[in-house]
Amino acid sequence: MSNTQAQELQRLRVDKWLWAARFFKTRSLAKTAIEGGKVQLDGQRVKVSKEISVGDCLLIRQGWDEKEVVVEQLSDRRGGAPAAQTLYRETERSLAKRQREIDARKAAGSLARPAQRPDKHDRRRLTRLRRHLED
Numbered sequence: 001m002s003n004t005q006a007q008e009l010q011r012l013r014v015d016k017w018l019w020a021a022r023f024f025k026t027r028s029l030a031k032t033a034i035e036g037g038k039v040q041l042d043g044q045r046v047k048v049s050k051e052i053s054v055g056d057c058l059l060i061r062q063g064w065d066e067k068e069v070v071v072e073q074l075s076d077r078r079g080g081a082p083a084a085q086t087l088y089r090e091t092e093r094s095l096a097k098r099q100r101e102i103d104a105r106k107a108a109g110s111l112a113r114p115a116q117r118p119d120k121h122d123r124r125r126l127t128r129l130r131r132h133l134e135d
Helices: 003-008 014-020 027-035 081-085 092-112 120-134
Strands: 039-041 057-062 065-071 088-090
Touching: 014 027, 014 039, 027 039, 027 057, 065 092
Parallel strands: none
Antiparallel strands: 039 057, 057 065, 065 088
């Protein structure tokens, strides 16, 4: 590794790192997420060209999940999943919060679905209830 490559890896663009760490399948998806405010560095929105370094704390939102990770290593090359997992460490608080949210979604999902579709009489009762609630 030459001296310039070692200097480059002290700081790296956040979109390249997110792609290399396998949070996003392509750099353009990482760029879209960053521009949409789904990635924050130390509680602040970042731009695509923002450079990160080892020790930075990123908050990444993907769908329902919100992960708080600490940058452990920098890499601008995308490797396999085991290699990508060495680039970051998810905080204990983040792991616990995600597990609570997963459990809550599972519990709510089983309650939200009725056993069968409403019949004619049930639909009429629902319509009356909705009208009553709108008033």
